[in-house]
Amino acid sequence: MLSLLELAEALQAECQPRDSAHTTLLHRVGSARNADATSLVPQLAATVSSPGKPLLLVQQPRLAFAKAWRLLMDASNVPGVHPTAIVAASVELAEGVSIGPYAVLGEQVRIGKRTEIGAGCVLAEGVQVGEDCRLFPRVVVYAGVQLRDRVVVHAGCVLGSDGFGYVRDAETGAYTLFPQQGTLTIEEDVEIGANTTIDRGALEETRIARGTKLDNLVHIGHNVRVGRNVVIAAQTGISGSSAVGDGAVLGGQVGIGEHAAVGEGVILGGGAGVLSKKKLRGAGKIFWGRPAQPLREYLKGLAAVARLTRKTKNQL
Amino acid sequence: MLSLLELAEALQAECQPRDSAHTTLLHRVGSARNADATSLVPQLAATVSSPGKPLLLVQQPRLAFAKAWRLLMDASNVPGVHPTAIVAASVELAEGVSIGPYAVLGEQVRIGKRTEIGAGCVLAEGVQVGEDCRLFPRVVVYAGVQLRDRVVVHAGCVLGSDGFGYVRDAETGAYTLFPQQGTLTIEEDVEIGANTTIDRGALEETRIARGTKLDNLVHIGHNVRVGRNVVIAAQTGISGSSAVGDGAVLGGQVGIGEHAAVGEGVILGGGAGVLSKKKLRGAGKIFWGRPAQPLREYLKGLAAVARLTRKTKNQL
Amino acid sequence: MLSLLELAEALQAECQPRDSAHTTLLHRVGSARNADATSLVPQLAATVSSPGKPLLLVQQPRLAFAKAWRLLMDASNVPGVHPTAIVAASVELAEGVSIGPYAVLGEQVRIGKRTEIGAGCVLAEGVQVGEDCRLFPRVVVYAGVQLRDRVVVHAGCVLGSDGFGYVRDAETGAYTLFPQQGTLTIEEDVEIGANTTIDRGALEETRIARGTKLDNLVHIGHNVRVGRNVVIAAQTGISGSSAVGDGAVLGGQVGIGEHAAVGEGVILGGGAGVLSKKKLRGAGKIFWGRPAQPLREYLKGLAAVARLTRKTKNQL
Numbered sequence: 025m026l027s028l029l030e031l032a033e034a035l036q037a038e039c040q041p042r043d044s045a046h047t048t049l050l051h052r053v054g055s056a057r058n059a060d061a062t063s064l065v066p067q068l069a070a071t072v073s074s075p076g077k078p079l080l081l082v083q084q085p086r087l088a089f090a091k092a093w094r095l096l097m098d099a100s101n102v103p104g105v106h107p108t109a110i111v112a113a114s115v116e117l118a119e120g121v122s123i124g125p126y127a128v129l130g131e132q133v134r135i136g137k138r139t140e141i142g143a144g145c146v147l148a149e150g151v152q153v154g155e156d157c158r159l160f161p162r163v164v165v166y167a168g169v170q171l172r173d174r175v176v177v178h179a180g181c182v183l184g185s186d187g188f189g190y191v192r193d194a195e196t197g198a199y200t201l202f203p204q205q206g207t208l209t210i211e212e213d214v215e216i217g218a219n220t221t222i223d224r225g226a227l228e229e230t231r232i233a234r235g236t237k238l239d240n241l242v243h244i245g246h247n248v249r250v251g252r253n254v255v256i257a258a259q260t261g262i263s264g265s266s267a268v269g270d271g272a273v274l275g276g277q278v279g280i281g282e283h284a285a286v287g288e289g290v291i292l293g294g295g296a297g298v299l300s301k302k303k304l305r306g307a308g309k310i311f312w313g314r315p316a317q318p319l320r321e322y323l324k325g326l327a328a329v330a331r332l333t334r335k336t337k338n339q340l
Numbered sequence: 341m342l343s344l345l346e347l348a349e350a351l352q353a354e355c356q357p358r359d360s361a362h363t364t365l366l367h368r369v370g371s372a373r374n375a376d377a378t379s380l381v382p383q384l385a386a387t388v389s390s391p392g393k394p395l396l397l398v399q400q401p402r403l404a405f406a407k408a409w410r411l412l413m414d415a416s417n418v419p420g421v422h423p424t425a426i427v428a429a430s431v432e433l434a435e436g437v438s439i440g441p442y443a444v445l446g447e448q449v450r451i452g453k454r455t456e457i458g459a460g461c462v463l464a465e466g467v468q469v470g471e472d473c474r475l476f477p478r479v480v481v482y483a484g485v486q487l488r489d490r491v492v493v494h495a496g497c498v499l500g501s502d503g504f505g506y507v508r509d510a511e512t513g514a515y516t517l518f519p520q521q522g523t524l525t526i527e528e529d530v531e532i533g534a535n536t537t538i539d540r541g542a543l544e545e546t547r548i549a550r551g552t553k554l555d556n557l558v559h560i561g562h563n564v565r566v567g568r569n570v571v572i573a574a575q576t577g578i579s580g581s582s583a584v585g586d587g588a589v590l591g592g593q594v595g596i597g598e599h600a601a602v603g604e605g606v607i608l609g610g611g612a613g614v615l616s617k618k619k620l621r622g623a624g625k626i627f628w629g630r631p632a633q634p635l636r637e638y639l640k641g642l643a644a645v646a647r648l649t650r651k652t653k654n655q656l
Numbered sequence: 657m658l659s660l661l662e663l664a665e666a667l668q669a670e671c672q673p674r675d676s677a678h679t680t681l682l683h684r685v686g687s688a689r690n691a692d693a694t695s696l697v698p699q700l701a702a703t704v705s706s707p708g709k710p711l712l713l714v715q716q717p718r719l720a721f722a723k724a725w726r727l728l729m730d731a732s733n734v735p736g737v738h739p740t741a742i743v744a745a746s747v748e749l750a751e752g753v754s755i756g757p758y759a760v761l762g763e764q765v766r767i768g769k770r771t772e773i774g775a776g777c778v779l780a781e782g783v784q785v786g787e788d789c790r791l792f793p794r795v796v797v798y799a800g801v802q803l804r805d806r807v808v809v810h811a812g813c814v815l816g817s818d819g820f821g822y823v824r825d826a827e828t829g830a831y832t833l834f835p836q837q838g839t840l841t842i843e844e845d846v847e848i849g850a851n852t853t854i855d856r857g858a859l860e861e862t863r864i865a866r867g868t869k870l871d872n873l874v875h876i877g878h879n880v881r882v883g884r885n886v887v888i889a890a891q892t893g894i895s896g897s898s899a900v901g902d903g904a905v906l907g908g909q910v911g912i913g914e915h916a917a918v919g920e921g922v923i924l925g926g927g928a929g930v931l932s933k934k935k936l937r938g939a940g941k942i943f944w945g946r947p948a949q950p951l952r953e954y955l956k957g958l959a960a961v962a963r964l965t966r967k968t969k970n971q972l
Contacts, residue, residue, distance in 0.1 A: 076375075086834065087823045095836040108742070110424070110441050125742050125760050126776075128441050128477075134345045143760045143778045144493075144794075146459045146477040159816070161760075161778040161796045162460075164477045164495035164534075179778075179796035179814040180851070182495040182534035185476070188555040188573065191403045197587055198551050201531065202402065203409040210846065215833065217898075218796075218814035218853040219496070221534040221556040221574075221875075235830050239820040240853040240875050241893075243556050243574040243592075253829045258853075258875040259893045259911075261557075261575045261592050263610075271829055273400045276875075276893050277911045279575075279593045279611050294895075295911050295929045295946050297593075297611045314611050314630075314946075315642075321649060326947075328648040331342075332960040333953060375838070385672050426757050444757050444775045444793075460758075462775045462793040464813075478776075480793045480811035480850075498811040498850035501792070504871040504889065507719045513885045513903050514867050517847065518718065519725040535812070537850040537872040537890075557851075559872050559890040559908075577873075577891045577908050579926075595909045596892075613909075613927045630927050630946075631958075637965060644964040 064237065101140045101158075104326065109141075112149075136173065148184075154212070166224060169208045178240070180219040184208040187223040187230075187246025187264055202226060204246060211235075218240065226264070237275070251288065264299070271307070279314070292316060417456045417474075425457075428465075440477065452489065464500075470528070482540060488528045494556070496535040500524040503539040503546075503562025503580055518542060520562060527551075533558065533574065542580070555592070567604065579616070587623070594629075608632060732771045733790075742809075744781075756793065768805065786844070798856060801840045810872070812851040816840040817898055818864075819855040819878025836859060836878060843867075849874065849890065858896070871908070883920065895932070903939070911946070913930075924948060 047170065051135045082088040095258060105111060106125040116134045123129070124143035133147050136155035141147070143161040151165045154173035159165075163177050166184030169228075177183070186204035206225020210232050217240035224230055225247045232238070239258035244250065249260050251270035260278040262268065268280075269288035278292045281300030286292065289307030297314030304311055310319040317325070403520040421427060422441040432450045439445070440459035449463050452471035457463070459477040467481045470489035475481075479493045482500030491497065502520035508518065522541020527549050532538075533556035541547055541563045548554070548566045557572035560566065560633060564578050567586035576594040578584065584596075585604035594608045597616030602608065605623025613630030620627055625634040633641070714720040735744060738757040748766045755761070756775035765779050768787035773779070775793040783797045786805035791797075795809050798816030809815065816839075822831035838857020843865045848854075849872035856862055857879045864870070864882045871890035876882065880894050883902035892910040894900065900912075901920035910924045913932030917923065921939030929946030930936060936943055943953040949957070 053496070084823070084826060087825055087832060090823045091832045093618070094833065105723070110873070121511055126442050126460070139886060144460055144478070144758070144776055148477075160798075161780075162478060162776070166495075167474075178817045179798075180496060180535070180812060180853070182556075182889070185494045185556065188533060190553055190571065191400070191406045194400060198529070199553055199569060199571065200403060200406040201410065202406045205409070216520040217820060218817040219535050219557075219812070219851050223556070237820070237822055237831055240814075240817065240855070241557060241851075241873060245392040245574065253831060255822065255831065258877065259575065259891065262593060263573070270902050276895060276913075277593070277909070279890040281592075281610055294913055294932075295610075321646075325645045329645060329957045329961060330718075330953075332648070332964070333956040442758050442776070460776055460794070464793075480796060482792075482811075494780075496812060496851070498872075499689055499759065501810045501850040501872065504849060504869070506869055506887065507716070507722045509719055510716060514845070515720055515869055515885060515887065516722040517726065518722045519724070535851050537812070539872070540848075557873060561890065579908060581891070593909070597908075607695060616926075637962075640965040641961045647963070 101138060103138070106143075118155070130167070142179070160218075166208075167225065170211070171210045172212045172214075172234070174213045175210050176215040178216060178218040178220075181216055182221045183210070183216075184224040185221060187226050189226050189264060190244060206230070206246065211252075214238070220244075223248075223264075233270070236335070257335075268297075293319070414529075417454060421452070422459075429632050436469070446483070458495070476534075479641075482524075483542065485524045485526070487526045488550070490529045491526050492531040494532060494534040494536075497532055498537045500540040501527070501537060502543050505562060505580060522546070522562065527568075530554070536560075539580075549586070558560075561598075573610065582614075609635070733770060735770070738775075750787070762799070774811070778968050792850075798840075801842070801856065803842045804844045804846075804866070806845045810848060810850040810852075813848055814853045815848075816856040816939070817853060819858050821858050821878060821896060825897040838862070838878065843884075847872070852876075855896075856878075866965070877914075889926070898930075925951070 031233035101122050103120045103122050105123040108125045109123040109127045111129045112131040114131045115129045118137040120138035121135050122140040123161045124141060126143055127141050127145045129147045130149040132150045134152045136153060138155060139153055139157040141159050145159050145163045148167040150168045153171045156173055157171055157175045159177045161177040162179050163181045169184035189202040190199035191202050204224060204226050206223045206228045208222060208230045211234035212231050213235045216238045219240055220238055220242040222244040223246040228247050230246055230248050233252040235253040236250055238256045240257045242256055243261040245262055247265040249267040253270055254268055254272045256274045257276035259276055260274050262280045263282040266280050266283055266284040268286045271289045272286050273291045275292055275294030277295045282300040283301045284298045285303040287305035289306050291310045293312035296312050296316040299315050312319050313322040382506055385562055418438045418440050419438050421439040424441045425439040425443040427445045428447040430447045431445050434453040436454035437451050440457060442459055443457050444497045445463045446465040448466045450468045452469060454471060455469050455473040457475050461475050461479045463481045464483040466484045467485045472489055472560040473487055473491045476495040478495050479497045485500035505518040506515035507518050520542050524538060524546045524634045526539045529551045530548050532554045535556055536554055536558040538560040539562040545565050546562055546564050549568040551569040552566055552574045557575045558578040561578055561580035563581040566585040567584055569586060570588045572590045573592035575592055576590050578596045579598040581598055582596050583601045583602040587605045588602050590606045591608055591610030591623040593611045596614040597639045599617045600614045601619040603621035606620050607626045609628035612628050612632040615631050628635050664779050689804040702714050733754050735752045735754050737755040741755040741759040742759045743761045744763040746763045747761050750769040752770035753767050754772040758775055759773050761779045762781040764782045766784045768785060770787060771785050773791050777791050777795045779797045780799040782800045785803045788805055789803055789807045791809045792811040793842045795813045796942040801816035816885045818836035818966045821834040823834050823953055824831050836858050838860045840854060840856045840862045846864050847865045848870045851872055852870050855878040857876040860879050862878055862880050865884040867885040868882055870888045873891045874888055875893040877894055877896035878888040879897040883900055886900055886904045888906045889908035891908055892906050894912045895914040897914055898912050898916040900918045904918050905923045907924055907926030909927045912930040915933045917935040919937035923942045925944035928944050928948040931947050942950050945954040
């Protein structure tokens, strides 16, 4: 049995950027996973062009491939603080940390082992970053925000900015910012796409729980709680004080109003809209539309309108 | 009667980040605002756990709380120009200004009293920023843009970029940028969320009028005019040459086409879409849907489709 | 016959920021383009207030105006590498290049003639930028991305970030990033709005073909192929592995699912949504709605619902 690292090296040795042969192979193993996997070995071996190559058989081939690749990637970091980085006197850097050029770290910032802070990142006072994190260039982290271990933040993200909560003066119509002095916690293994913004809590906390993945240009409002292993596709926005349960899957451009709750394992189709204070429940249940409805009902509504349209056409 | 600053200090003295006791108190006063407020004092006093504390009674308690907090926050700025900031020879800095590390200020830039320019901000030639403004890190302001007093701009914003106006060559199908040499003016007390983008005018001006608040990842196109005290939630986009009247409220992910007009005080629900050239009017009137309709009509449409869907269900 | 540069200078000499006289003139010529243009000269000459001015007659006046303006603008670049820019030893800079303050260029970066890299830009290892490009401040380009000639990238863009592709562990529910080691190619004359994000390919390539224009806050996922002379308005998102054909026009806030195909010349109205794997075809054909339908059918659907709503109103 090969280790994952050996698998990775074997794959890389064979894999050219445009050569998808190995993917094909893995895919075949993947699509046959409902069959008895071991019975497939001779069949697969026959389809591989050069029979001298090792044949890898794993339960979840795409997953093994992804994990193997990650092992190879992790070797890229070169520790050290670039001479142009501005690191306040009270900053604590663990061993193996890399701080890129023109990064700025405020007082009391703490960075865990082997973490990489990219060029031009700005970490305000009291920011804490765990071990084995990677912040790509030009990430801004506001004061007091906490990132745990193995967090990946892509370029241009803004973490911990003031939430959008205003008090309207009933006499003048002018707005005053409601205090936005809460915190933001990003738990372990969270990954955040480019130019995404996550606001800090107003009086409390915004929290993204472990293992959750956010795509590019996502917006997370103040006091929002996102559970574990949630997937949120690009340009989705979650308004203040809403909650998303563990394992939920949100398509792109989804919009969630304030104080709403998306239950554990709920799936929201791309562009779906959840009204303020609305609660959606049901693991594995798919909702779609604006306002979001159970998929079947939404599709029936679309079909009903289509029939109506056809009927009108016939009458004309 | 306590001054607002005394109120702020009293609140801060009592308030721990996770302690919401003071909020509870203020909220109670707030929800009773339709009653005779003074009659509530003995009742409120009885509910406060430590009767020795001062009891503050104001007409708009959330507003007072917000204003008091802001007074406290304003003390944070430490004046001075960081030695790594690049400040062109012709730049004019008023007293009390703070320029962060690695900020770049081009020729003829003018910064008003006590304004704070965060780390890594880039202000191109001729940018003018008023008094008591705060630009968080990594804001980019293109040449000639004007920000008036007390403007707050969160990290990653881009102000005054070229608008999206192209001329198509009828023969080749290729596009050429139409001149985007107008200006952008941000009036007093405007606040702008993280990674928001506002384009300059094409030949004329883009203008955000005083007191207006923009959330994160908002897009404002060229020549747009946004009135006073307008609230625009996250990920909303306003296309070129459209206008939004004073006091309007736009939910998140609203989309407004070109040359459209949203009247004074109009309220657009989250995800609403306004067609190009469309005019919506009526202070306090709520519109929703794509295309946006008066709320009642839109809800009736949803209900009608739902009935149709049910009917079909019964027929099956 | 005047050259375009002479035209540009003539226009600039007459044109004040708020003076739209020249636009009016050009517009009149433009709107008369279906008539015999030469027959309009005496008529136009009579309407111009100062008859001593030169009268310019071109086939596509807006296009001529735009091209003339561009010629004037192109003179702004001052070559040279700012002393604070960090340029790795193996970087190749062609003549006339300008590198702004605090820009960071990694190993093996290559920059073509007269290209301008703005303040605070970060170009990772192996990035190639062609001739006459302009990167506004704070653009981040990930390793190995290729930009061809005359590409314009506005402030805050992120090019070549990891795509959003994860493999779910069927046993634990945890996600692992699928390899995102492909490339990104931006062809000639592409222009990209502020804070837009474009992901690199997973195993293959993301490509934006020549002449295509992207507005602000657009998201392009991994492996996406966008054809030539495509126009994509603000806040539109294209999910992984989808394709958009030459000359297509996408309104703002359009959402396109994964593995979808938008054919050559297709027009998508603002906010339209294209389902995963869906193919839309027909040059000049307009689609609208979520899910996108041919415009006429979508409008009929809206009308049918409106009638239904009215009927209900009458019954009440």
